[in-house]
Amino acid sequence: MKLFWNVRSQAWIVAVGVGLWMTGCKKEPDLAPEPSVTSTPSKADQSVNNWILENMRAVYYWNDKIPANPDTTLAPESLFYSLLYDYNNSANPERDRFSWIQPNVEELKSSLSGEEKTTGLEVKYYLRAQGSTDVIIQVLYVLPGSPAAKAGLKRGDIITAVNGQKLTTSNYASLANEPTTFNYGLGKVESGKIVDTQTVKIVTAEVFQQNPVFLDSVYTIGSKRIGYLVYNQFIPGPNGSTTPTYDQKLEQIFTKFKARGVNELVLDLRYNPGGYVSSSVKLASMIGKGIDNTKTFYRTEYNKDLMAEIEQEGQTNDLVTRFQNKSQNIGSNLSRVFVLTSGGTASASELIINGLKPFMSVITIGETTYGKNVGSITIEDETGKIKWGMQPIVFKSFNALNQSDYSTGFKPTIAKSEPLEVKQLGDLEEMYLGTAIAQITGTSSARISADRGPQLPVLGSSVERRAGGSNMFDDLNPLKP
Template identity: 80%
Template sequence: MKLSLNLRQCAWMVVVGVGFWMTACTKDPEVTPQSPVGSTPSKADQSVNNWILENMREVYYWNDKIPANLDTTQDPESFFYSLLYDYTNKANPERDRFSWIQPSADELKSSLSGEEKTTGLEVQYFLRAQGSTDVIIKVLYALPGSPAAKAGLKRGDIITSINGQKLTTGNYASLAYDPTTFNYGLAKLENGKIVDTDVVKTVTAEVVQQNPVFLDSIYAIGGKTVGYLVYNQFIPGPNGSATPIYDQKLEQVFSKFKARGVNELVLDLRYNPGGYVSSSVKLASMIAKGVDNTKTYYRMEYNKDVMAEIAKENQTDDLITRFQTKSQNIGGNLSRVFILTTEGTASASELIINGLKPFMPVITIGETTYGKNVGSITISDETGKIKWGMQPIVFKSFNALNQSDYSTGFTPTIAKTEPLAVKQLGDIDELYLNTALSQITGSVTARISAEQGAKLPAIGSTVERRAGGSNMFIERKALNF
């Protein structure tokens, strides 16, 4: 048997979103494409569908669940989703809710490296009041140097209108995503109430490359030296760059942590839907206690056909990815690690949590994570004749203790939900960070009890949408059995 995709010797695994998704308010990507009524499939569509089916039968994790009776006359998008395991059955947490396909393989690859056309805002949506159809947008953060940041938008800002239209449940998705230029109408909080203002910020979307190392700080508090890192996507370097600039920045941060004697770590993955596992391995290798390149970080399991070939060739060691021996490792000074989470904390972020658990206590603060213990590969046509790109699930991951029981997410050790009024990231009064610092110092401060303010019904966030459209993937290489 000859496989055209290397599903074993993986250098990369990623969990990323396709753009800042603004179109839904559930955790699952709601994609149920339909062919136009009365449409006639083209020969090109038939060719694409044959290509899709051939690859899916070979590498798809649930290839034994591909339906026997298939309609290959559908458009490629509809056909692809018709192959997915139990895709529409929300009662099944083990179903495939993560595989996806795009008309442009080039755009797919760019998005996986953090490059996209965007204003630079990461946001959360709320109903303006219980039972209301009015919607507000809270800014979680603005990418440094992005159009939004240059316009003065920042974490905690509240948007109630776009291009002169008040946001509602019927229009917020299209207004927040469709235009290129956005006139954001802002509101403010007064005595816990949302009050519209005359302030308008005008922002034009442009292609932005995200630097995932958002913020790092060191705090000397309660006799402890606390390192704090906000890391928003697992990306080695800018799109198209052969230099892992962002990985190098991570190493610089941990070199500083080590030099300053950091003995408590708070890793903020609230807004991280995932990223390249090569970066995940590096980060985990600088945190875990007592690890080196002989210790297992995670193990992969593929479909039965691939696993049979691997066993036949006695190459099961290729299923294991080990930690790296890193001079920047601070695990020797740590007795535990605190990780801040939301429902958008997914995949490679969850891989960090699962991979560290066998080696040290992991205390999570925030919300239940997304629940993604599976990964995928990027598949494109090497001849260039087919322009589509697809990202099918091809494996499931397990930690060193053979654990992979988080398809419904990791329940937080300490449950917290961000209030509408928020402090800036890195501020010791900010709710999540302050909760971690209070655990570290052993004193519950007055700041924790001040977790008050407007509590509105949340209806989704761009972080969750990025998580819903994300996957762990492994790089394609030639493989011969």
């Protein structure tokens, strides 16, 4: 059972990659990484390849789909992707879109804990006009205290140029990611069009720790006391810390919600690509109605070999993760929860939606979620000789009703798409929050529900990029066939 416990003890439902990367118009790459041209790997590479193959055969969820005779002459990265189940078959929604590998395991682990080299921007990409090859960047939010925040950038800003160059479909990937110092040329909406301004914001990327607990508020409207939480990644605490600072912050917020008699909840997960399942369990346990530590939050299913081992040892109860008894739980005051979603709402965020559905009404507002009903673990070499790190899928999750049918994402109950001109998060007229408030209070507002700004073709977002894992979106040209 040692292998099973090693897997279970570090279980993630992870969908976060490294850095603020670009996205293409698809949620998956067209091709796996190209094989190395080297036909005979070095001794060091062969050692890495043996390590990759041994671990993947042991714990990979689709280990029965690994080729019987993989080409171990490939470079490590290429070998890894050659092992993945149906990786290139975009017609199969159940394929492995999520496993990835990195040459530096420490960088991998840091990014999964919200620490990475970044400007602090989370963004969305558009064509500047229908049929154009020019690109603009919309700022979705700015990490407080980050270099971008210090430079005065804010949600809703529009970037049209980087380091003096206009953004186009052929250069925006490199211009927006490769420099360390960015001169962001800003634009604005004028008479329904994007026009350049003379404003330039200079930002230098640095290693920065994200605090995922972004914003919380309580709104009192008539008899409704509405709790609102913007939560952007499931991280217990800062990278390298043994103190679950961010989990504790969530507990403090729900203590406040309970004390103030919150009877409606709006959970904003539109920018949350996933993270630790432990944080997901804690959050769900403060929301769920009629739940306690005897009720199933989710159940895991591992590969056939591990499942046989678990059943043989009579340890099937260990496949079930139950809710926790939390004094901060506000479920007794709730009949429903509103969850704000986007195409980057993934994995641990989707686990919240799926896990709460058997116990209360979950109303989603926004876009179809990413569709990640599987989880991964970080694998590193215990001897330290191999510096690579892998994040392979090792399990599939099911809720208390045995449901796991969201590999293509959860379609929104109320469909919305974030406009180009946005209100600040927490503003009652902000489109997504305003829509939830209207549903709660039984009112409607054309001013809230109407799109603002020109309707431009969307290329993708950095949130979706992180949701796919660090191997996703290798092809950054959205116009390439």
